Amino acid sequence: MNIALFGYGKMGQMLEKIGITRGHQIVAKIDVDNANIDYSNIDVAIDFSTPDAAFENITNCFEHNVPVISGTTGWLSKMNEAKSICNRNKSAFIYASNFSLGVNIFFELNKSLAKMIANLEQYKVSLEETHHTQKLDAPSGTAITLAEGIIENAVYSGWKMDEVEENEIPITSKRIGKVPGTHTITYESLVDAIEIKHTAHNREGFALGALVAAEWIQGKTGIFSMKDVLNL
Incomplete structure (x- = not known):
């Protein structure tokens, strides 16, 4: 898959490391400026950004039909609006407070x-x-x-x-x-x-779970959770 990382702190760097070992390509690493993103080259976006940036990051992806995996907290008052935009654009979305x-x-x-x-x-x-x-x-x-x-x-x-x-x-x-x-x-x-x-024991479990979710969501439309990914 071609993955865009929104947020390139410790979690973003861990996602890049594990993603590459699983055969994926990191085609974008966005920390602050998201103005010049080629969405046509992105199969899935993984968002571990900031509360101030998350809603815009996520909904911009939906409007370009890019599915999103998000673990950013602090923006959830806008969650229903984000879900509505996802459904309107027939995109796909998984949010989790913890992807382990x-x-x-x-x-x-x-x-x-x-x-x-x-x-x-x-x-x-x-x-x-x-x-x-x-x-x-x-x-x-x-x-x-x-x-x-x-x-x-x-x-x-x-x-x-x-x-x-x-x-x-x-x-x-x-x-x-x-x-x-x-x-x-x-x-x-x-x-x-x-x-x-x-x-x-370490942060790798959080990154691995987000990547498993990103792999699972390919080709799907709608709002999902890790419960769906793990068939629990």
């Missing part, structure tokens, strides 16, 4: 566990995420997705990082060293605790 294949399996495991424990009031859930000190946002997008998965399948009404009400999920965020990302969900009662945990 293991994390997306973890998302589904999280939902299943929430369903099983939903009626057992003695168990109270909490969520902890740990990342490197360069990650400034908190909680992580992955932690929020996990919390939303619990809320959809149990009796909780929301989540907070500070003091929580009885029916809210407490999220603790830690920033330590160079930790790529660790997420732990604990259901605790007076007599025992049940815990599930995902630990990323």
Whole structure:
């Protein structure tokens, strides 16, 4: 495939490295200026840019019938508008807060566990995420997705990082060293605790998942998720 990378930071560079090993070509690397892009030579765009740039990057691709894989956070208030533009142009789109294949399996495991424990009031859930000190946002997008998965399948009404009400999920965020990302969900009662945990060993898993999604979306039209890519 011919891939355009929107955002050429650490993730963009990792995408380039792994993409080349998988036989793909990186035909564009756009960090700031997207005015002179040859969209006719692009099979798929992968966007890990900035919140300010993401919406324009993504919708410009749709208007040129280029499918988009996006992992940029901070612009999601415009998500419905982006989806509408995608559908209007008969393009294709996958957004994920985390493209790691293991994390997306973890998302589904999280939902299943929430369903099983939903009626057992003695168990109270909490969520902890740990990342490197360069990650400034908190909680992580992955932690929020996990919390939303619990809320959809149990009796909780929301989540907070500070003091929580009885029916809210407490999220603790830690920033330590160079930790790529660790997420732990604990259901605790007076007599025992049940815990599930995902630990990323490096950033390569995030880039690999985005490339797998880019390969999968070829020839498709519509709005998809990693659940579709992994047939979960």
